[in-house]
Amino acid sequence: MSGVRSLRPGDPAEIGGRTLLGRLGVGGMGVVYLARSPGGGLSAVKLVRVEHATDPAFRVRFRRETEAAARLSSRWLVPVTDADPEAAVPWLATPFVPGPSLAAAVDDHGPLPEHSVRAMGLRLAEALADVHAAGLVHRDVKPGNILLALDGPRLIDFGIARADGLTALTASGLVIGSPGFLAPEQAQARSATVGPPSDVFSLGCVLAYAVSGRRPFDAGAVAGSLFRTVHEEPDLTGTPASLLPLLRGCLAKDPEQRPDTAAIREALAVGHSPEPEHGWLPTPLPGLIAERTSAVLALPVPEPPAPETEPGERATEVAATADATARGRPSRRRMVRLGLGAALGTSMTGGGLVALRLAESGAADDGDRTPLPRYTIGLHADLSGELRSLGQAQERGARLAVAHHNAAEDRPFDLRLTVLDDRGDADRAARVADRFVANREVVAVLGPTGESGFADLAKRYEQALLPMVTVSAPPRLAPLAARQALFQLRANETDSVSGFLRYLGTVLRTTHTAVIDDRAATGDEDWGLVERIKQVPPAGGRVDVHRIATAKAGLDNAARAVRDSEARAVVYAGTSPSRAAQCALALRRVGFDGTRMAAEPVLYPRPADSDGAPTLPFLEEAGDAAEGWLCVTTYADPSRLRTSRRFATAYAERFPDAPAPGPTAPFAVESYDALLFIASTLRSSSDSGPERSSTTTRLRRSRYDGLVKPIDFASDTGDFERAAGLFLYHLEGGEAVFLGNYRDVSEPV
Incomplete structure (x- = not known):
């Protein structure tokens, strides 16, 4: 469940008559649980640490503060609804708010628009007015203590709130609050x-942060932030001019110069337009909140996490667990060499949907700290269908990526890979997608590796805001990239034609190009290669298109027309390796000896029928007629790139019986890069791990330097920067020889 972690051994089963459903987080005061009352209502229940429970002075303060907080009535506060200061371990309960904190929202999705910030400020000022009217001071107004609900923000955590003028909570010389927001x-x-x-003052810091994404007194270290708060002016870069007067007033050094909450509300109301129909929050936050809400409501009551113990023993164990969680990751981790076989498991393909759960490499603990968080990435692949060579290569690449990540000593979390086989069938692919969507542990999906039911799959993952990262989905499906959760890390047809145009126009300098349009053979009428070459003729010269009417039509007439036109180069525009082989044979029969080029699908391998290696049907069927052809691809041969040779070596060591990554096992290194790209963006904004929608946002904003190409997205459109991922292969001696990135080929072959 996103936002809720499972109960741990030693956690109580119920508190104050409320059944505990899971953990929401751990803080300095104690552990916070999600609980359900006998009537079905949801609460956040905070159980304080044992060391606080044994402090009589703490119990006095705890009682006073919970009683004062219970008197607060503002709609925008999360009040204390129940508490027991006299319990063996004191606790308090508040209503559960499923929205993310402001800190998580800005961290995951960027600054809020001005209308959202004005709406939030109006309501927080109203909440603080209620706090101050009750004779209280919150003392810790910060982004982490502001939850974003569909109808407005909620101010939480009165753990250090106190009656105005009293000093019971403040020891001499002790700073109470959060640096940067105090x-x-x-x-x-x-x-x-x-x-x-x-x-x-704290509210001013919060509003500046919300609208700009910057802390106005940030200096990295705590001491630096405290110094800047006392002695320097705030950094309000990125703040709209309309908000500057108010924020400068709130951030005055002299408390008497700051506006009160009524003046803040009046200033924010000026220019605050009615909220849009979709609410006060920007996309995708409403969808995230709805996702959390539905998931929480569906939570079952868990089995008791541990045998019943005496209250004192259970409380001690809870506090010890909380302390261990707060301390973080282990201090020492075992290193595991990239490619270690035992850590990667064994693939199972064939009948039915297959789920693989890979063991973590180097995930063993030393026993002195709690285990690292573990995040699951799904691989949606065709492992036993027509394109199984592509799927199996990507599975191997993904496994190596998981092993590589989990072998890093300084990693903040472990990865787990779950693999499901759709067998290249659209109905099965839909069921695979539904299983990944339903598995709340899956934070992103790599794949699908084929095209069966692709549009439907994209829709299913999009509705769940589950990131779908694909390296081999057909490029003609790239217009779907406008979807928020779809990431196609390869060139589309418009971009891949650059490989043809540069070689023909810049390297070969041909002024007459012929195109054999064989799209009708495979029904690829929407494939854009032909149109693009016609629109941008190589070297500004002439382009003749010879269209094949039906799949049954032969290619000899087109070959003769190409020869008779005296074209210097020909491009086969089709996706069938067998039809391309027929074209190659026809061109040889008529004596055409110019440059011949084809697109990536022509080189796709044919899976072996038994234990043999996959073959390239174009080379196999065309024989000598394939000699000299050039193919533009979106996958590389990692053994021939300096940056990826170690990957190729590790791949061979781990999978000695598998075909080498490259033409007969395409997209293996691309899958490796894609999985580590996903991993590089995974950060937990709460104790519950990363949210799917926040991971989607981070992916779109991220750059990752892969072994074969950078993974980057345009800042204005969010589209994948595809040009760096185009490569050339030259067919010679019955093999496909990798030439490198198309931009690096400067001489004709």
């Missing part, structure tokens, strides 16, 4: 001067 008087530990204006 007032100068808090930064200087001047508790006697901390009051409502301190919350106003």
Whole structure:
């Protein structure tokens, strides 16, 4: 479940008559659980740490503060609805809000638009007005304590709120609050001067952060932020001019110069237009909140996580677990060499849907710390259908990527790969997608590796905001890239034609090119190669198109027409290796000896019928007539690239009986890069791990330097920068020889 982690051994089964469903997080005060009341209502229940429970002074403060917080009535506060300061381990309960924190929203999706910030500020000012009217000061207004709900923000966590003028919670010289969002008087530990204006200063910091994504007093280290808060002016870069006067007033060093909450509300109301029909939050936050809400409501009551113990023993174990979680990752991890066979498991393909759960490489703990978080990436592949050579190569590449990631000593989390085989069947592919969507542990999907039912699959993953990263889906499907959750890491037809145009126009300098349009043979009428070459003739010269009417038509007439036109080069525009072989034979029969080029599908391998290696049907069927042909592809031969030779070596060591990555096992290294690209963006914004939608946003904003090409997206359109991923192969001696990136080929072959 996104946002909720499973209960741990030693966690109680219920608190205050509420059944615990899972963990929401761990903080300095204790563990926060998601709980369901007997009537079905959901609560966030905070169980304090044992060391606090044994402190009599803490219990006095805890009782006073929970009683004061329970009196608050603002709609935009999350009130304390129940508490037991006298319990063996004190606890308090508040309503559960399924929305993300402001900190997570800005971190995952970027700054909020001005209308959202004005709406949030109006409501937070109203909430603080209620706090101050009750004689309280919140003291820790920060992005992490503001939850974003569909109808507005909620201010939470009165763990350090106190009655105005009292000093019970503040030891001498102790700074209470969060650096970067606290007032100068808090930064200087001047508790006697901390009051409502301190919350106003913090609110100003929060609004500046929300609208710009920057902390106004950020200096990296805590000490630097405290110094800047006290002595320097705020950095309000990126803040709209319309908000600057208000924020500068809120951030005045002198508390008496700051506006009160009523003045803040009045200033924010100016220019605050009615909220859009879709609500006050920008896309995709409403969808994320709805996803969390539905998932939480569907949570079953878990089995008790551990045998019943005495209350004191259970409380000690809960606190110890919380402390271990807060400490983080183990201090020492075992290293595992890339390609270690035992860590990668064995693939199972064939009948039915196949799920592989790979063991983590180097995931063993030393026993002194809690295990690392583990995130699951799904591989949606055709492992036993017509294009199984592509799927199996990508599975191997993905496995190596998982092993590589899990062998890194400084990794913040472990990866797990779950593989499902759709067998190249559209109905099965839909079921695979549904299984990945339903598995809440899956944070992203690599694939599909084929095209069966592709548009439907993209829709299913999009509706779930589950990132779908594909390296081998047909390029003519690239217009779907406008979808938020779809990432096609390969060139589309418009871009792949650059490989033809550069070689023919710049390297070969031909002024007369012929195109044999064989799209009717495979029904590829929407394939854009022909149109693009006609629109941009190589070297500005002449282009003749010879269209084949039907799949049954022979290619000899077209071959003769190409020869008789005295064209210097011909491009076969089709996707069938067998038809391309017929074209090659026809051109040889008529004596055409110019340059011959074809697109990637012509080189796709034919899977072996038994244990033999896959073959290239174009080379096999064309024989000597294939000699000298050039193919433009979106996959590389990693053994012939300096940056990926280690990958090729590790691949061969781990899979000694598999075909080498390249033409007979395409997209293996591309799959490796894609999985590590996904991993590079996975960050947990909460104790529950990464959200699917936030991962989608991070992927679109990220750049990753892969072994064969950079993975990057245009800042204005969000489209994949495809040009770096185009390559040339030359067919010679019965083999496909890798020439490199199309831009690096400068001499005719």
